Amino acid sequence: MGRRDIDESDFRSRPSKRGSRPRTKQRPEHSDAVTGLVTGVDRGRYTLLVKDPDDSGDGTSGEKIVTAMKARELTRTRVVVGDRVDVVGDVSGGDGSLARIVRIQERTSTLRRTADDTDPYERIVVANADQLVIVTALAQPEPRTGMIDRCVVAAYDAGMSVLLCLTKADLASPDELRALYEPLGVEVVVTQRAPSDDETDGANSAGQTAGGMVLVPESVEEVRERLRGLVSVLVGHSGVGKSTLINALVPAAKRATGVVNDVTGRGRHTSTSAVALPLPVAVTEGSSADAFDGWVIDTPGVRSFGLAHVEVSHLLRAFDDLDEVAQECPRGCTHLADAPDCALDDWIEASPEDERPARAARLTSFRRLLASRTGSDA
DSSP states (O other): OOOOOOOGGGOOOOSBTTBSSOOOOOOOOOTTOEEEEEEEEETTEEEEEEEOTTOOOSSGGGEEEEEEEEOGGGTTSOOOTTOEEEEEEOOSOOTTOOEEEEEEOOOSOEEEEBSSTTOOOOEEEEESOSEEEEEEESSSSOOOHHHHHHHHHHHHHHTOEEEEEEEOTTTSOSHHHHHHHGGGTOEEEEOOEEEOSOOSOOTTSTTBOTTSEEEOHHHHHHHHHHHTTSEEEEEOOTTSSHHHHHHHHOGGGOOOOOOBOTTTOOBOOOOOSOEEEEEESOOOTTOOTTOEEEEEEEOOOOSOOBOTTOOHHHHHHTOHHHHHHHTTSOTTOOOSTTOTTOHHHHHHHTSOTTTHHHHHHHHHHHHHHHHHHHTOOO
16 A cells, blocks of 8 residues: 555644543533522632522522532632622532532622722622611721721722711710711711610620620611612721621621720721621511511721722712813813812802802812822822
């Protein structure tokens, strides 16, 4: 048999050393996937709330808890609390069962932060939240307006509304902080404590602090009214009473509470991971345990809130009146107090006498937030 000529058609490719089967980029459609809400994340395992297909009722009574992991194609994709995901596999929720997250649904909002204002790495705090609740103590520890400003900036950048919750009003007046943030359109709610009638240590009981104080029920219900029907994420420094407030709002949560260090004035981290909790309609005798109206997402205490990811133009859009006026500013205007020919200053000067104080207060508050983002002097 003579030697024949060889051309390109004789070439046989082996795509890898492990086999001859060519790899495809096509992925299954997973048309049988069910939707789940991510309520907790712990070392590569995700706790989901999945609707029971056999239950036609409303509320969480018709839902089950499922544990899942990410599919291989999502290895580098961050899944966070608040995400709505598509899940396949064992979604029975039984002991030892493990489902697989194959898709992340489009997010309506994404709350981000960075370690500092120069860090390029964005950390996603939560997804799909409607409202950011900034929990701040009026004393022990002292309030830090710079931290509040930064949280407000991050919330407005994410398209979320803001609620400022001032705790420990039994120790100091909330009037000064109200005057600072209400001109920004930030709602303010105040809670206070009273001595507990229970002689036992109620450190982890609903609404009770490690010092034997208890949150006044009326102030807790005022907070609840502002959370109804919404997905709210709570952030704040350690020691401000965030976990105590959550225990009062959601008694079944049983979040650990701590105390403030007398020397440093700082609290100890008690929440170690973000978790979503269903908000009961009310905590009263005889109320249904399955009646929920909203979600509360608890997050670990933070000491910094970097804003490297926030663009100044996004911040301005959160203030409709100022954004409209700023269209008349010269190109490249920073809108800060030292910006030449800034139309916002002309807006103040041209305002009627009775409107000028309110406009000036709003512009001052906006520039304070702007300075927090740019690192400039307010």
